[in-house]
Amino acid sequence: MDLIELIKKYPNQESCIRFLEEKRWGNEIKCPYCQGVKTKRVKNEHRHKCYICNRSFSVLVGTIFEATKLSLQKWFIAIYLIVDAKKGISSLQLSRHLKINKDTALLLQRRIRKAMRESHILNGIVEIDETYVGGSMIKMSKKIKDEKGYYPGGMNHKTPVLGMYQREGKLILNVLEKAWSKEIRPIMDMQINPNSIIVSDGFGAYRHSKKAFADHFSMNHNKHKYNEGIYNTSTIEGFWAMLKRAVIGTYHHISVKYLQEYMDEIAFKFNYRKHPDPFETIINKAFERPLPFAG
Numbered sequence: 001m002d003l004i005e006l007i008k009k010y011p012n013q014e015s016c017i018r019f020l021e022e023k024r025w026g027n028e029i030k031c032p033y034c035q036g037v038k039t040k041r042v043k044n045e046h047r048h049k050c051y052i053c054n055r056s057f058s059v060l061v062g063t064i065f066e067a068t069k070l071s072l073q074k075w076f077i078a079i080y081l082i083v084d085a086k087k088g089i090s091s092l093q094l095s096r097h098l099k100i101n102k103d104t105a106l107l108l109q110r111r112i113r114k115a116m117r118e119s120h121i122l123n124g125i126v127e128i129d130e131t132y133v134g135g136s137m138i139k140m141s142k143k144i145k146d147e148k149g150y151y152p153g154g155m156n157h158k159t160p161v162l163g164m165y166q167r168e169g170k171l172i173l174n175v176l177e178k179a180w181s182k183e184i185r186p187i188m189d190m191q192i193n194p195n196s197i198i199v200s201d202g203f204g205a206y207r208h209s210k211k212a213f214a215d216h217f218s219m220n221h222n223k224h225k226y227n228e229g230i231y232n233t234s235t236i237e238g239f240w241a242m243l244k245r246a247v248i249g250t251y252h253h254i255s256v257k258y259l260q261e262y263m264d265e266i267a268f269k270f271n272y273r274k275h276p277d278p279f280e281t282i283i284n285k286a287f288e289r290p291l292p293f294a295g
């Protein structure tokens with residue numbers, strides 16, 4: 001679907017609501033508060049009344065679209081533009097395209113990125129590696145610098161990002177405070193199935209993998225070891241090269257505060273690069289993990 005088709009298909013609020021209702025409920029409207037199915041459409045409104053808990057609700061409750069004054073058509077266009085921009089689109093650009101103010105554009109962008117976060121458990125052969133992003137690209141408030149002890153020019157001026165990639169599967173990125181075992185281990189334990197085979201470089205923070213997982217292949221790059229047959233970290237390393245081009249290309253200044261959300265967007269685009277309709281994927285994901293959004 002191109003942008004013109006999208007606008008024709010969803011010309012107004014009504015058509016967007018119908019589409020979302022169909023997606024979320026099909027033929028059976030369900031109360032998002034009590035899961036009751038005894039409901040009635042409120043006349044002339046996009047709302048439903050629940051006979052079990054007595055509350056009224058719309059299809060937007062508990063989704064990224066909740067409590068927004070912005071038209072759903074603009075939301076849909078925003079999703080389209082964000083998903084379509086291979087190297088990303090800044091909130092400033094988004095605000096110009098949609099004729100909305102900068103803060104609204106940022107909120108939109110942040111919520112859409114939340115829907116992009118993967119919540120899978122990785123399985124099979126999992127490549128793991130870390131990289132550092134930032135330096136001059138990262139915008140950091142003085143307060144954060146003081147708290148974290150960052151000094152311009154030093155390695156600790158950059159922010160570590162952990163990448164875990166399941167062969168033929170999904171990639172998950174996690175922004176770290178510090179690249180050390182104390183932080184990396186719990187993430188691996190939570191997001192990788194213990195029956196998996198881990199492939200990494202010789203970095204000490206992955207050393208526990210031999211015990212914690214089915215097997216661990218450690219490629220000591222210092223000793224010029226890069227693979228053992230199919231066991232290598234070439235996909236994740238290729239991804240880092242791409243990430244660095246994207247970051248430099250579009251986001252000259254990324255705030256550390258938003259870095260995780262930005263990484264989720266980059267990972268989403270990588271994961272769905274061959275998918276025929278990433279727009280619809282976001283809509284589906286918007287209903288997958290409903291929850292209150294603080295902003």
Ligand SMILES: [Zn+2]
Binds near residue numbers: 033036052
């Ligand atoms: Zn109810």
